[in-house]
Amino acid sequence: MSAAAASIKGFDASALRSDFPALQQEVNGQPLIYLDNAATTQKPQSVIDALSHYYSHDNSNVHRGAHTLSDRATLAFEDARKKVVQFINASSTKEVLWTRGTTESINLVASSYARSVLKKGDRILVSAMEHHSNIVPWQLAAQACGAEVVPIPVSENGELELEAYKVLLDERVKLVAVGHVSNALGTVNPVKEITELAHKAGAKVLIDGAQGVPHFDVDVQALDCDFYAFSGHKMYAPTGIGVLYGKESLLEQMPPYHGGGEMIKTVSFEGTTFNELPFKFEAGTPNIGGAVALAAAVDYLQALDRTALAAHEAALMQYAHDKAGQFDGLKRIGCAKTIAGAFSFLLEGVHPADVGMLLDQQGIAVRTGDHCAQPIMKQFGIPGTVRASFALYNTFEDIDALFAGLAKAKTFLL
Ligand code: 7TS
Numbered sequence: 001m002s003a004a005a006a007s008i009k010g011f012d013a014s015a016l017r018s019d020f021p022a023l024q025q026e027v028n029g030q031p032l033i034y035l036d037n038a039a040t041t042q043k044p045q046s047v048i049d050a051l052s053h054y055y056s057h058d059n060s061n062v063h064r065g066a067h068t069l070s071d072r073a074t075l076a077f078e079d080a081r082k083k084v085v086q087f088i089n090a091s092s093t094k095e096v097l098w099t100r101g102t103t104e105s106i107n108l109v110a111s112s113y114a115r116s117v118l119k120k121g122d123r124i125l126v127s128a129m130e131h132h133s134n135i136v137p138w139q140l141a142a143q144a145c146g147a148e149v150v151p152i153p154v155s156e157n158g159e160l161e162l163e164a165y166k167v168l169l170d171e172r173v174k175l176v177a178v179g180h181v182s183n184a185l186g187t188v189n190p191v192k193e194i195t196e197l198a199h200k201a202g203a204k205v206l207i208d209g210a211q212g213v214p215h216f217d218v219d220v221q222a223l224d225c226d227f228y229a230f231s232g233h234k235m236y237a238p239t240g241i242g243v244l245y246g247k248e249s250l251l252e253q254m255p256p257y258h259g260g261g262e263m264i265k266t267v268s269f270e271g272t273t274f275n276e277l278p279f280k281f282e283a284g285t286p287n288i289g290g291a292v293a294l295a296a297a298v299d300y301l302q303a304l305d306r307t308a309l310a311a312h313e314a315a316l317m318q319y320a321h322d323k324a325g326q327f328d329g330l331k332r333i334g335c336a337k338t339i340a341g342a343f344s345f346l347l348e349g350v351h352p353a354d355v356g357m358l359l360d361q362q363g364i365a366v367r368t369g370d371h372c373a374q375p376i377m378k379q380f381g382i383p384g385t386v387r388a389s390f391a392l393y394n395t396f397e398d399i400d401a402l403f404a405g406l407a408k409a410k411t412f413l414l
Contacts, residue, residue: 008315011308017393019044019300030363033401038183038211038342038389039367040233043297047237050296054289062288063262063279077288080295081278084243087298088228089219094248094277098286101242102210103133105229106177108244108281109206110137112254113227114175120146123172125165125203127189128154129182129376134208138177152178154376158185158334165194169201176205180212184373184385185334186317186342195225204250210234214391215313215340217306220245232290236391237297241290244281251277258283309392316390316399317343323403329410333385344371344385347406350413352386358409359386364402 017023022042025032034042054076060069062077084096099105114124124138128151138149152168153161160178169176176198181188191212195205206227212218214235220228227250232241246254256263256274260283265273274280301309320343324330329348347355356368369384370377377384388402 008308008312010305011312013312013393013395016304017395019046020393021045021048023393027363027365028361033364033398033405035388035390035394035398035402036365036367037214037391037394038234038371038387040239041214041236041391042393043236043238043293044300046300047293047296051238051289051293054292058292059289061285073288076292076295077286080291083295083298087218087302088213088243088245089221090245091221091248095220095245095251097244097246097251097278097281098291099229099242099244100240100287101231101233102208102229103137103231103242105227105242105244106133106206106208107137108257109227109229109246110141112257112281113204113250114138114141114147115144116255117174118142118145118147121172122147122174123168124149124175124177125152125168125173125198126150126177127152127160127179128379129158129160129185129187129373130177130179131183131208131210132372132374134177134179134206135375138175147174151375152176154187154379157336158182158187158376159336160187160189160194162190162193166197169197169203171202173198173201173203176203177208178205179208179210180218181215181340181342182334182373182376183211183342183389184371184376184387185336185344186339186389187334187336188338188340191225192223195223199224211341216310226250232294232297235294235297236300237294238290241287241294243294248277251281254281256283257281260284262286304392312392313340313390313394316394316396317341319396320388320399320402323399327403327406329414330406333380333382342387342389344387346382346385347410347413350410352384354413355386355406355409358412359402359405362401362405362408364405366402 020042058072060073062074153164198205204226207225209230213230228245233239263283333344352368367387
């Protein structure tokens with residue numbers, strides 16, 4: 001398929017590039033080709049402006065209400081929360097908690113929910129392809145409670161094994177935690193089906209949506225998941241801000257995560273009472289500017305035709321796979337039927353780190369290594385992969401450049 005033939009009607013990625021100042025630069029004397037979006041995306045000018053506007057005009061602390069700036073900051077912060085409610089179709093602002101990102105969101109559930117419900121002998125299921133932040137918090141909680149973290153097997157092509165999952169779902173399982181999309185393999189997991197099966201078995205479900213929200217419309221009510229975690233910085237917003245969605249009934253029954261200001265109603269040495277949702281889980285001064293800028297990122301995404309965007313990203317992936325099939329010595333890692341975002345591979349006889357370095361010299365940014373997913377790398381018997389990961393501003397020419405860069409790298413290395 002030619003690059004031109006593959007382009008999606010109604011979606012012009014090249015035009016959108018001009019919204020992203022960081023893409024307008026040369027790296028090592030070459031125009032930057034940014035293919036490390038699963039690590040973090042670049043930010044559009046509107047997001048940078050929202051952050052700058054907040055600090056230039058409205059900067060103040062929230063929920064204190066003594067003066068105009070504080071009122072403005074509170075309004076902007078709470079409006080941002082409302083925007084997220086609508087973005088993921090939560091039921092109310094009580095269900096949307098601000099965190100630092102996916103990692104903190106998962107730790108919150110592991111510390112608060114898991115530690116309060118798990119008993120000796122209970123199980124948490126996680127898929128074998130999870131990011132470390134959807135494994136280690138559960139291990140910490142399990143250790144504290146005498147429970148166990150059990151991996152759901154993943155097949156050689158990188159798909160979660162549903163039949164094995166069904167067998168694992170017995171009465172010991174209290175929680176299932178799976179990624180919407182694998183950051184290492186790009187596998188899109190059937191999270192709705194996974195959730196339905198878990199609920200039938202009486203287990204709660206957390207979906208790690210770090211690599212989901214940047215690529216798909218997410219509707220937490222349609223998914224019926226109990227928790228959904230994501231990071232702002234992978235969906236065009238700044239670092240240091242993220243979201244935990246939780247069903248109100250569960251969040252209500254959960255003990256606080258961090259103690260401090262904001263999360264209390266009254267404090268005394270006789271006994272402290274806690275604030276209502278969502279504030280019960282938001283101790284201390286939050287990342288107000290980050291939340292405001294995340295709302296601007298939601299606006300940016302929602303102004304696009306997201307169906308056309310998903311089709312564009314799928315076409316990029318197909319184009320990369322077609323080219324990979326014709327590239328001598330390239331082995332794809334992760335060949336699930338449905339893949340999004342991440343294109344992982346190895347070049348025969350070459351260490352991924354060397355490929356990454358030679359691509360960087362040509363201005364092409366990819367990630368190499370285990371992608372914080374050591375268990376699946378171990379299963380595949382590899383030290384890591386080279387990973388090109390796509391965002392809305394990537395073009396077919398970027399993929400042409402990647403393969404030209406790989407061809408050049410090969411001449412150096414082999
Ligand atoms: N879960 C998944 C699936 C991820 O891809 C990541 C980050 C996280 C959780 C953690 O997100 P954070 O924002 O809290 O750090 N993934 C990557 C990556 O693939 N390369 O760098 C970070």
